[in-house]
Amino acid sequence: MADFTLTGLRVVQAVVDTGSFTAAADALGYTQSAVSRQVAAMEAAAGAALFVRGARGVAPSPAGMLLARRAATALNEIDAVSTDLAGLRDHVTGRVAIAAFPSAAAVLVPRALARLGNDHPGLIVDFGEASSPTQLRQLRAHRIDVAVIGVGPDLPAYDFQGLSRDLLLDGGLLLAVPEHHRFAGRGPVPVTELRDEPWIVGKGLRDDPQFGAWPTIENPRIAYAAREWPTRLGLVAARLGIAVLPEVAAAAIPTGVRTVRVDDPAWLGRAVVAVTVRDRSPEVTATVEALRHEAARLRTAP
Numbered sequence: 001m002a003d004f005t006l007t008g009l010r011v012v013q014a015v016v017d018t019g020s021f022t023a024a025a026d027a028l029g030y031t032q033s034a035v036s037r038q039v040a041a042m043e044a045a046a047g048a049a050l051f052v053r054g055a056r057g058v059a060p061s062p063a064g065m066l067l068a069r070r071a072a073t074a075l076n077e078i079d080a081v082s083t084d085l086a087g088l089r090d091h092v093t094g095r096v097a098i099a100a101f102p103s104a105a106a107v108l109v110p111r112a113l114a115r116l117g118n119d120h121p122g123l124i125v126d127f128g129e130a131s132s133p134t135q136l137r138q139l140r141a142h143r144i145d146v147a148v149i150g151v152g153p154d155l156p157a158y159d160f161q162g163l164s165r166d167l168l169l170d171g172g173l174l175l176a177v178p179e180h181h182r183f184a185g186r187g188p189v190p191v192t193e194l195r196d197e198p199w200i201v202g203k204g205l206r207d208d209p210q211f212g213a214w215p216t217i218e219n220p221r222i223a224y225a226a227r228e229w230p231t232r233l234g235l236v237a238a239r240l241g242i243a244v245l246p247e248v249a250a251a252a253i254p255t256g257v258r259t260v261r262v263d264d265p266a267w268l269g270r271a272v273v274a275v276t277v278r279d280r281s282p283e284v285t286a287t288v289e290a291l292r293h294e295a296a297r298l299r300t301a302p
Contacts, residue, residue: 009071011038016068020057093122096283099135100148103249111294152270154215168295170271172247174259178239184258191264198223198241211244216266
C-alpha cells in the first residue's frame with residue numbers, strides 16, 4: 001500500500017478548497033499534471049477515489065472529505081512545529097507592552113501585531129488602548145514599552161524629554177460623511193464649505209484630547225458627542241452629521257460612511273508617532289519596526 005505524503009495531503013486539501021485541479025495548481029504553484037499525479041498517489045494510499053469529476057469541476061467523495069479533514073489537522077500541527085522551531089531561532093523573545101490611541105488601534109496597530117506574530121513567534125505582546133497623555137504617563141512609569149500617540153499644533157505640547165520618537169504617519173485628517181452626502185465622491189472640499197455642517201465629536205475625560213470639529217473652524221455646530229469611534233461613525237452613517245477622522249483609521253470605516261479630504265491651507269497637520277525610552281530592548285526595536293513597516297503600507301495603499 002502506498003504511503004500518504006505531506007505534499008499529497010496539501011494537494012488534496014487545496015483541491016477540496018478550490019473545487020478544481022486547475023485552481024489548486026494555481027494556488028500551490030504546481031502544474032495541473034503534478035496535481036493530478038499527487039491526487040492519484042493519495043487515492044492509491046487511501047484505496048479509494050477521493051474526488052468525483054463533474055461538469056463544473058470536482059467534488060470530494062466521502063473518502064476525500066474524510067482525508068481532507070484529517071489532513072487539515074495534520075498539516076496544522078506540522079506548520080505549528082515550523083513556527084515553534086522558528087521561535088527557537090529568533091532572538092526576539094520575552095514580552096513587550098504597546099498601547100495606542102483608539103483610531104491608531106483600529107488598523108495600524110493590529111496589522112503591526114500580526115506582523116510581529118509572524119516575524120517573532122516567541123514574542124508575547126500585551127496591547128491596550130489609551131489616550132496620548134495616559135500612554136505617556138504609562139511609558140514613564142514603565143507600565144508600557146511603546147506608546148503610539150498623536151501629535152500636532154492643535155494638540156497639547158507633550159514633554160518628550162528622555163524619550164525617543166519615530167514618525168509613523170503624518171498629515172492625515174479626513175472627513176467622515178454619510179455615503180449620500182453632498183461631499184461624498186468629491187475631491188478635496190474647501191474648508192469654507194464646512195462651516196454650516198452639523199458635527200459629531202468626541203467626548204472623554206478632561207485631559208484627554210478628543211476629535212472635535214475641523215480644527216480651524218470657529219463656533220462649529222455640534223450635533224452629537226460620543227466617546228467611542230464606532231458610535232460616532234454610526235451617527236455619521238445615520239446621516240446625523242459629519243466627523244473628523246484620522247487617516248490612520250480610514251480602512252476601518254463602516255458601511256454607509258465615506259471619507260473626504262479637506263482643502264485647508266491654515267491647517268498644519270498632525271502626525272502619528274511611536275514613543276519609547278531611548279535605550280530600547282530588541283523586543284521594543286522589533287515592535288517599532290513592525291509599526292513603521294505597516295505605516296508605510298498604509299501610506300501606499302490606494
